[in-house]
Amino acid sequence: xxxxxxxxxxxxxxxxxxxxxxxxxxxxxxxxxxxxxxxxxxxxxxxxxxxxxxxxxxxxxxxxxxxxxxxxxxxxxxxxxxxxxxxxxxxxxxxxxxxxxxxxxxxxxxxxxxxxxxxxxxxxxxxxxxxxxxxxxxxxxxxxxxxxxxxxxxxxxxxxxxxxxxxxxxxxxxxxxxxxxxxxxxxxxxxxxxxxxxxxxxxxxxxxxxxxxxxxxxxxxxxxxxxxxxxxxxxxxxxxxxxxxxxxxxxxxxxxx
Ligand SMILES: C[S@@+](CC[C@H](N)C(=O)[O-])C[C@H]1O[C@@H](n2cnc3c(N)ncnc32)[C@H](O)[C@@H]1O
Numbered sequence: 001x002x003x004x005x006x007x008x009x010x011x012x013x014x015x016x017x018x019x020x021x022x023x024x025x026x027x028x029x030x031x032x033x034x035x036x037x038x039x040x041x042x043x044x045x046x047x048x049x050x051x052x053x054x055x056x057x058x059x060x061x062x063x064x065x066x067x068x069x070x071x072x073x074x075x076x077x078x079x080x081x082x083x084x085x086x087x088x089x090x091x092x093x094x095x096x097x098x099x100x101x102x103x104x105x106x107x108x109x110x111x112x113x114x115x116x117x118x119x120x121x122x123x124x125x126x127x128x129x130x131x132x133x134x135x136x137x138x139x140x141x142x143x144x145x146x147x148x149x150x151x152x153x154x155x156x157x158x159x160x161x162x163x164x165x166x167x168x169x170x171x172x173x174x175x176x177x178x179x180x181x182x183x184x185x186x187x188x189x190x191x192x193x194x195x196x197x198x199x200x201x202x203x204x205x206x207x208x209x210x211x212x213x214x215x216x217x218x219x220x221x222x223x224x225x226x227x228x229x230x231x232x233x234x235x236x237x238x239x240x241x242x243x244x245x246x247x248x249x250x251x252x253x254x255x256x257x
């Protein structure tokens with residue numbers, strides 16, 4: 001077993017996280033640069049140190065989960081969600097069951113609530129937001145952001161739902177209340193069912209082809225008939241019908257009825 005394979009096995013035993021389902025070259029490069037920076041010579045040495053050094057372990061977790069996010073990421077897709085997808089979903093059902101999977105530091109689920117608030121009172125909106133990374137979830141719950149993550153937020157939404165505090169912007173408490181955050185590993189934990197909308201963006205790119213295919217099937221099962229999967233703007237599904245999806249619009253897939 002190679003140094004990296006052994007590391008994968010050790011990490012899985014320690015955390016339940018299966019690095020074998022992430023694209024190898026990319027992940028190996030990210031982690032090698034971290035351990036070299038910290039003065040280790042191999043994955044084996046790195047893992048041994050991680051066992052007793054919590055700060056190093058957290059640094060590892062931080063490096064393997066790539067938390068970059070922003071509000072209204074790829075704004076034109078959010079416009080499609082608002083103008084085309086949501087009106088159709090809401091025709092059938094006013095209480096939508098919505099999941100932001102791999103929500104990182106909260107920009108995505110909070111964007112969802114802001115968009116939904118154009119149709120429904122905040123008290124009727126609830127979004128489940130999950131991520132494997134507890135640090136990201138803690139930051140999401142705080143809900144304070146640097147200006148750069150708000151670049152795509154429409155001015156009216158910025159005025160309505162953010163308060164400027166020094167260099168930072170704090171999200172409105174009522175938006176926060178509409179989101180429930182939970183730790184969840186897409187590659188290991190069970191999925192709930194009957195979702196109207198699942199948003200899973202900019203995480204599938206890090207997974208192997210095999211892992212992605214398993215996930216497309218699982219997302220399909222988790223949606224109700226006619227429910228929508230919204231993926232990231234580099235994550236087009238090439239053969240949606242083989243997973244039970246029709247293409248509703250670019251990067252939006254509808255579970256076939
Ligand atoms: C680049 S961020 C994407 C955030 C947001 N969805 C967006 O598009 O802006 C990727 C997120 O995926 C999370 N992640 C990585 N592996 C995961 C897994 N196996 N299960 C759940 N989340 C995972 C990371 O912790 C990180 O927060």
